[in-house]
Amino acid sequence: MLYHIRMDVNLPADMDPEERADLLARERAYSQQAQRDGHWPHLWRVAGEFANVSVVDVADHDELHALLSGLPLFPYMDIEVTPLAVHPNKIDQ
Amino acid sequence: MLYHIRMDVNLPADMDPEERADLLARERAYSQQAQRDGHWPHLWRVAGEFANVSVVDVADHDELHALLSGLPLFPYMDIEVTPLAVHPNKIDQ
Amino acid sequence: MLYHIRMDVNLPADMDPEERADLLARERAYSQQAQRDGHWPHLWRVAGEFANVSVVDVADHDELHALLSGLPLFPYMDIEVTPLAVHPNKIDQ
Amino acid sequence: MLYHIRMDVNLPADMDPEERADLLARERAYSQQAQRDGHWPHLWRVAGEFANVSVVDVADHDELHALLSGLPLFPYMDIEVTPLAVHPNKIDQ
Amino acid sequence: MLYHIRMDVNLPADMDPEERADLLARERAYSQQAQRDGHWPHLWRVAGEFANVSVVDVADHDELHALLSGLPLFPYMDIEVTPLAVHPNKIDQ
Amino acid sequence: MLYHIRMDVNLPADMDPEERADLLARERAYSQQAQRDGHWPHLWRVAGEFANVSVVDVADHDELHALLSGLPLFPYMDIEVTPLAVHPNKIDQ
Amino acid sequence: MLYHIRMDVNLPADMDPEERADLLARERAYSQQAQRDGHWPHLWRVAGEFANVSVVDVADHDELHALLSGLPLFPYMDIEVTPLAVHPNKIDQ
Amino acid sequence: MLYHIRMDVNLPADMDPEERADLLARERAYSQQAQRDGHWPHLWRVAGEFANVSVVDVADHDELHALLSGLPLFPYMDIEVTPLAVHPNKIDQ
Amino acid sequence: MLYHIRMDVNLPADMDPEERADLLARERAYSQQAQRDGHWPHLWRVAGEFANVSVVDVADHDELHALLSGLPLFPYMDIEVTPLAVHPNKIDQ
């Protein structure tokens, strides 16, 4: 099932650089594992902002919450979830 | 170039049913042509709302405006445009 | 799967009384059928407003959209959808 | 009497882990006692957010305030209260 | 039980003057009856706006909804309800 | 002259407990003196929030500002002021 | 006593030109009488909008409401009232 | 003096096509005259919306108001004005 | 040229009292000099808030920015600027 997610990241500007680098590296690994598992089919950077627009594909709301709350950046993010249904005008491709 | 678009449709509740059906049929044809042309790679219904989330793929801002302002439903929609860049954590698939 | 829904109804104040009565009767029938089918386990009136807070239980986002967009009052409502997951502090009852 | 409550939790990202664990354990105990007492009939996690949607059942506004302001997480939460009335379309179940 | 209510009235500027006068007269009668019944202890005009701030006193949320939704101006109003508890600093008077 | 006031209190969650207790004690004394002086005829707790709804009665805007800016909690509060006029539907009681 | 007022005018774009001209003429006469009476010491146009910023000087909230609700444009305006106190840094001039 | 202006156009979807065409033609003529007069140095379409971002260059606030309120589309627009100063980082070009 | 300014001050509640007193003294001196120079013709306290409403009179946008950004409290304020034009209903006084 598909969910549209917008994530806005708010890292403190004075965060310790090493802590920051480590956090972003763990976020990267986590995100890429989820992509390889097929749970994160779309991931784009919002141009000009420390934010992304994503589409995730999970079995249900509980799996969605597990995926998102497990993000290393979760404590620093505002997250907005929108459930996506099939659009009647969508063609097969 | 990719743009994230959210469209919210506000049709008058008392619109003439035939006019409405005709309008929606033209919207459908227009949208499906744009999909076949490769300009509208993603189109989802926002579950529970008369709205969609889309990703469109056009050459530049002028082509984007031409595509969106040509929508038969354009006079009835609120449209929000977000330019999308490559995300550094995105893996090749 | 559970979704939290808030619906705010905006009927034109000058709507024809018979049309209004008919619309509300059809809404009532539709809502009660969905309740009998087990798809609308919770339905409360927001005290002081022409609005409700609901929890609906459907198989997926597509079924959710079918249920909500089929409401006779759908063209007159603002709808806000929130997917609900299990809360870790919830006890069995 | 039923009240709909949305609680959004804002814990500092740099909170001491032990203090955080202790706070969450006390919140859990408090919430589960209120559930066993019959005052917190519904409790759901908002999928993807550190937030919950609840329905609480107390005698009056004073008891509501006592229940909510006693939450160990109260100083860290934004709380929104909506009084719930019986909906005329609700069927007996 | 006390509820704080703010009501904002939005009458169409081109409403028929007689219909408007009749509507306001019925609102006046309804409001004054509720005051005489002890259900509407405070009623103030928001200075400079077609709006009021009220405190109503009813048995529960269902009575609140019955009182407010019965207002002749109800279809033309935005209503915001806030449940009021005893304040610990309040002195006996 | 009557003013409707809503005060939302934002104390830092990590405030020193003694400092906090002292601050709240001074607020209590100040508020109760103003009530005894007849300047604070109504004071309610917003159920579920660290906030109050008040009606204060002072000679003019300058006295209002003196009263509110003298509150020990003033540096920690968001305050919203609404001037109240007589409502034409108000009955004598 | 001084009040800061912002008024935003929303006339229907398709209003009958004569009705509109008459309405604006009556507004002008009313406003100028209030200025001559000393009740409207400041009146500025918000550049680029059909709106004004004003300071009015009246005895109390009731007089304020009488003045504003008597404006011929009152049914077409959004009005925001802010009570003004003496600023401690103001010099005598 | 430079002002940044954002204009959002809200034409009724059911406007008479001839009236609409005439209105847009007059807007075009007015806008192009102002450009030729050097008062409207920048004019861009907001991609995907019936809106523009402009920079206008006029002698003072009164001339600004005259220019904007004279727009044939003025009754149908939301206008937001931002005065622009020289930026200290701007290089000569 | 006249500009309407609203300034909201947000001083940290735990600011060193001496630093705070010094800052406010410098603000006072700066503001009173600008008043004596004729650049700050109106200055009112927003009753009940640490905020003011002002009208300033300067030659152009650059002088406005110099005046406001030079305020000792500038780093602690939210500032909202509205350019003021002559109102056609204003009488000579």
Next chain:
Amino acid sequence: MLYHIRMDVNLPADMDPEERADLLARERAYSQQAQRDGHWPHLWRVAGEFANVSVVDVADHDELHALLSGLPLFPYMDIEVTPLAVHPNKIDQ
């Protein structure tokens, strides 16, 4: 391709003065290099605020993100991006 950008800067009021001066110097150098490269054709100060309105000219969304996220002040800014298309009323100049 042109993008309209608004940047609002939020530097901590208690930032070390030397760190602040160094940061602003690096911002200045970065901004001026981008201007000399032809990527930042317009840059204005929002009068009265620590903010700017800009138009940048880059090849695509990825270049836009690289330019903006490389700003030394990026961690301290709120950035709003609006893609700009040609306006049909624009004359050649």
